Amino acid sequence: MSAIENRLADLGITLPEPPRPVASYLPAVQSGNLLMVSGQIPFQDGELLANGAVPSKVSIDLATAAARQCAINGLAVAKSALGGELERIRRVVRLGVFVQCDPGFDAQPAVANGASDFMVEVFGDAGRHARAAVGVNALPLDSAVEVEFVFEVE
Amino acid sequence: MSAIENRLADLGITLPEPPRPVASYLPAVQSGNLLMVSGQIPFQDGELLANGAVPSKVSIDLATAAARQCAINGLAVAKSALGGELERIRRVVRLGVFVQCDPGFDAQPAVANGASDFMVEVFGDAGRHARAAVGVNALPLDSAVEVEFVFEVE
């Protein structure tokens, strides 16, 4: 097992089967050394972890857990795109975090930390990344959170 | 004519004149092998194909057609940036799709497929891309859809 696989095992995390392409887009595309992973929503065992707007329908804590699940799913997609070899990931470059929320909600960074902290737990300093976190009024399947990823890979 | 130009002709599509820069930004910028195309709105013969929020003001079908028009315009911009040589496009890497919608609308992926499917119609497997599709409460000129693009080029 690679160091990263060991780290995931230490964290008690089993990466899920990555989502299959359901349209004309792909879960991930590599160009040069950049691996772009499509926007992930917090599926866990086939169901979304959180639906609706933060905070009226979804608490900040639940949304943060959902952002972490998005990151788990994004890593599963990256692993699949890299032929199962997570050690080909050199670093996390960028996260784009969209939080479905009520107007005036201003704690998107706290929610986004669910995804950001996961990357650092798994990759250490190589998990630290640039990030944009914003609020939106609606997301696919009424998900509370969507996260997209750019990894640097070899 | 290149294979891609032939394919466009088969599809009955004539690429429009790309929009001229109207501010300090450019329609597209190349860095290394990546061509970043600015967010496109669905202009067709000088008018926007769809204004307002989905679904209260704009149907899903019309929004999907508008997303396709955004993709046509994005390809026109790319062609211009590449000196008219569409065959310099190796693949589509990423689409960012923003859908102006009512709170709770959850079918952004269906709308985004208007742009995604177009890329696959034109480029085949090389048209498949990573994607983030989200809802927003407002877009430039009250457009129903905005799409930005990353192409890998040579």
Add this chain to the structure above:
Amino acid sequence: MSAIENRLADLGITLPEPPRPVASYLPAVQSGNLLMVSGQIPFQDGELLANGAVPSKVSIDLATAAARQCAINGLAVAKSALGGELERIRRVVRLGVFVQCDPGFDAQPAVANGASDFMVEVFGDAGRHARAAVGVNALPLDSAVEVEFVFEVE
């Protein structure tokens, strides 16, 4: 002083201390020749220049000034990430501009020009960039504007 530092001095702009990392993400990450700068909000002397939605709470003029401040802060972050050497910036590649606004607001491009024009004032033609500007219903700390950046660097 480099040409860019001279230009900033001519403009009467002193770059602020860049924000310190307050979470698991970084102000900026370089991968290859791309420097990705995290979403910036318009802090000026420790306070946000504009809070709330455009135009009901924040005028277009103030939001445009806030977008400019985001760009000043983004350049400060880039300078720090480049060891203080602004001349390592070859060009501005992309800006992602998010404007907190009321539903139906359609002048995001005017607001975004605050950031875009600044880059051209500083870098000339090398400051021209691809751009996506969209409206959103909420932003971190209730900021009226958030801007993220991609620079090409050496």
